[in-house]
Amino acid sequence: MQIDSHQHFWRISRGDYSWLSPDLKLLYRDFGPEDLQPLLASHGIDRTILVQAAQTVAETEFMLQLAMSAPFVAGVVGWAEFTDPGAVEIIERMADAPLIVGLRPMVQDIADDDWLVRPDLTPAFRTLIEQRLVFDALILPRHLSRLLVVADRHPDLSIVVDHGAKPFIREGGLDPWRADMVAVAARPNIVCKLSGLVTEAKADWTVIDLRPYVDHLLKVFGPQRLLWGSDWPVVNLAGGYDPWREVTLELLSPLSETDQAAVLGGNAARIYLSDRGRA
Template structure:
């Protein structure tokens, strides 16, 4: 089964997408499953993981209802308030929906860079592991040392590093310095068996006129560090429309991974996502 491990759907009238403004004109509209369907067909995608885009449980329920209505969505990565006094009870309640396969706090938008180190997170992360939920880590390179501490503290919880932690791939001396730090931290994270990396979101971190060569350094590094069996390809649609679109990113990924064996390519484009997200929850492959 070929799986797109990361895409979104949204309806602007819901009003809980604070980051989505008119300044992002190409994606400032509603996106529904029928808009995604032609892309899935063109790439021979059999199933998807639908990921939250708003920090509300209401949006998570909205996404779970969509998943209930279609076979193509194999699982949902939702959101809950990890800082709430009743965070564990909230996770217990959400986990009753079997199509929920993970949770994703939007760490990149949290003002406190040390939020991941908060001791109060221990109980909700332990609850996630108990339910077989995956922790999707939406963060930036500066958060990687904090994540390294957390994954070591929770060896029974599976972590997915979204968008390779968004390395800045645009050209420039500052970006080059940051890339060196990112390379080091990625290598340290990959030493832990309970984290995998989502091959997604790279084109929106590259220059607007990106070429495949601009992505190769980052892709080769995560392939080397994590190995194909711990990489999951995701489109990040419709956000990817800000940087060339679904087809362009899919074609680039196929080119960048062309030297892998058919077995390893199958893992990146679906097998790893099925193992990580759908082993115990979600709509498992038949």
């Protein structure tokens, strides 16, 4: 099964996408299942993981409604405020929805770089473990050391690093991201998404720009712990779905068919859909 492990939908009129402004002309319109379906079909992709794009529970409920009418959506990664005094009850209530497979605080947008290691997040993380939900970590390179603390405190928590932690591809910077990812990959409860890299590169990116980063992720995580995702429609800022999918296949071509199949779908099925979601 081919799975796109990271895609979004949104409806501008909802008004809860604080990051989405008219300046982002390629993104400032509604995107729904009818827009994504032809792209999936053209690349032979069977299922997707739909990921939150707003920091509201209401948007998660909106995504769940959309997912019910889009059979290709296998699971939804929603949002909850982990520091809310009622976080445990909120997460437990969310977990009643069969298509919820994980939760994602938008850590990259939180002013406090130490937010991840706040002790009052512990009940939320424990509830994720109890409810068999994945923690999607939308982080930047400076957060990687804090993520290690979370992984060590909660070794049973399934953690997915989004977008390779957004390395500085545009500037050609590999360090200290490279060393930090070695440490992160040493934690067996952490896997990583091969997604969102082209939007961190320069506008005229080529495979040469991406190769050092993809090769490093393959080296430290191995093909059994990487999940391919499009980050559509955000990927439209960097050429679109087709170029990213095509360059991914080129970068993965040295792998065996078995390993390629793992990155392109098998790993996402194991991480997100073993206990939840839509088969």
